[in-house]
Amino acid sequence: GEDVEQSLFLSVREGDSSVINCTYTDSSSTYLYWYKQEPGAGLQLLTYIFSNMDMKQDQRLTVLLNKKDKHLSLRIADTQTGDSAIYFCAETRGGYQKVTFGTGTKLQVIP
Amino acid sequence: EAGVTQFPSHSVIEKGQTVTLRCDPISGHDNLYWYRRVMGKEIKFLLHFVKESKQDESGMPNNRFLAERTGGTYSTLKVQPAELEDSGVYFCASSQGGRTRQWNTEAFFGQGTRLTVV
Numbered sequence: 632g633e634d635v636e637q638s639l640f641l642s643v644r645e646g647d648s649s650v651i652n653c654t655y656t657d658s659s660s661t662y663l664y665w666y667k668q669e670p671g672a673g674l675q676l677l678t679y680i681f682s683n684m685d686m687k688q689d690q691r692l693t694v695l696l697n698k699k700d701k702h703l704s705l706r707i708a709d710t711q712t713g714d715s716a717i718y719f720c721a722e723t724r725g726g727y728q729k730v731t732f733g734t735g736t737k738l739q740v741i742p
Numbered sequence: 743e744a745g746v747t748q749f750p751s752h753s754v755i756e757k758g759q760t761v762t763l764r765c766d767p768i769s770g771h772d773n774l775y776w777y778r779r780v781m782g783k784e785i786k787f788l789l790h791f792v793k794e795s796k797q798d799e800s801g802m803p804n805n806r807f808l809a810e811r812t813g814g815t816y817s818t819l820k821v822q823p824a825e826l827e828d829s830g831v832y833f834c835a836s837s838q839g840g841r842t843r844q845w846n847t848e849a850f851f852g853q854g855t856r857l858t859v860v
Binding site: 635639666671672673674675676719721729730731732733734735 | 745746777779782783784785786787790798800801833835849850851852853854
């Protein structure tokens, strides 16, 4: 079955880079996503990557995908206090709507 | 344009009581999803509506949960009777219909309803 795992907590200093890691088990995953949940808010899609890509960069965000190891990471450059939130990794298979989420990583940014 | 809205934002009920959660999707979105996050665990899929029809309800935990989507607009999720393990945050999401059946980048989530069963 599908399984997506993340570490639960990450603490970084403001201005440093943050790297949030995720592993998944479904080799047929075709879309992989990073969502952000700020306190009291819903899930916000940050970025996504197709499984035939290795890397995607979007401003301060860099997504790396190692399909062989089924490992996905999200790097946030120059982390700010506003980046403090829970980050969820998620995957889905092409042509199917059901999304599998990870447990979420709580990012704490220390001023 | 209003986003996905959920009511209530927080509900505290006693074990054995009934609770009904409501989700108003973005107007015109045919797809509506319910997800749940139990404390500290992953967000799990519950079910998927296409308009008023249940497309996939494989994630519904048991028959104490009943979801409806009257007229293909808003949806309700009723828990009856509620148990302690039902506590968690219930998320609703919606996306447009159309040719693609894929969860796409235009799926929007509500802020969630935090359910606490005591």
